[in-house]
Amino acid sequence: xxxxxxxxxxxxxxxxxxxxxxxxxxxxxxxxxxxxxxxxxxxxxxxxxxxxxxxxxxxxxxxxxxxxxxxxxxxxxxxxxxxxxxxxxxxxxxxxxxxxxxxxxxxxxxxxxxxx
Amino acid sequence: xxxxxxxxxxxxxxxxxxxxxxxxxxxxxxxxxxxxxxxxxxxxxxxxxxxxxxxxxxxxxxxxxxxxxxxxxxxxxxxxxxxxxxxxxxxxxxxxxxxxxxxxxxxxxxxxx
Numbered sequence: 001x002x003x004x005x006x007x008x009x010x011x012x013x014x015x016x017x018x019x020x021x022x023x024x025x026x027x028x029x030x031x032x033x034x035x036x037x038x039x040x041x042x043x044x045x046x047x048x049x050x051x052x053x054x055x056x057x058x059x060x061x062x063x064x065x066x067x068x069x070x071x072x073x074x075x076x077x078x079x080x081x082x083x084x085x086x087x088x089x090x091x092x093x094x095x096x097x098x099x100x101x102x103x104x105x106x107x108x109x110x111x112x113x114x115x116x
Numbered sequence: 117x118x119x120x121x122x123x124x125x126x127x128x129x130x131x132x133x134x135x136x137x138x139x140x141x142x143x144x145x146x147x148x149x150x151x152x153x154x155x156x157x158x159x160x161x162x163x164x165x166x167x168x169x170x171x172x173x174x175x176x177x178x179x180x181x182x183x184x185x186x187x188x189x190x191x192x193x194x195x196x197x198x199x200x201x202x203x204x205x206x207x208x209x210x211x212x213x214x215x216x217x218x219x220x221x222x223x224x225x226x227x228x229x
Contacts, residue, residue: 107152107161
C-alpha cells in the first residue's frame, strides 16, 4: 500500500519550547492531509484538515495558534506544537489522502510527544 | 455530522475462532467504510474497505459486510491468529476529496493461543 512517513517517531521537549512533526507522502501526491491526536486507549481525534497551499481547517476546540499546520507541498505537511506543556504530551498521527486511488486515506506511524 | 458507534470495546477469542466487530453510522450520505488495525505504538493500517455499491467484500481471512438500510457494517476475521491481536477501528465517510475519516472508539481484539 501507499506509504506515509512521519518524523520524528518520538520526541521529548521541555515545557515552553516548540516541536515540529513532519508528515510525508512518499509515493503519491496528497492534496489533503489530516492530523489526529490519540490518548492512551482512546480513539483518534481529528485535530485539523490540511490542504496544500491553503490554511488548515481546525476542529472545534483545537487551538490553531498552538498547533500550527503548514502544507506547503503536495508531499509534506508539518505540525508545530508551540509553547508545549505537559498536557500536550500525546501520540500525534498524520494521514494523507490519495485522490489517485479512490480517495483512500493512509496513516503515518505516529509521533510520540512527551513534554517535561 | 457523522457519528460512528463501534461494538464491542474488547473482544477475546481463542486462536482459530472467528471474531466479529460491528459498527453503526448515522449519516446516510456516507458511502465509504474502511477498517484499520492499530498495533501498540504504531499508526493505523488499512486492512479492508467497502463502498456502498457492494454489500460484502472479502480478502483472505478478513471480510466486511455492509447493510445500508440499517446503516451498519461489520468486520469478520476467520481463523484468528495471535498476530491478529490489536485495536481495530471502523470509520465512515462521504467519499470525496478533503473529507476526514470519523472513527469509532475502537475494539481491542485479543487472540490467545
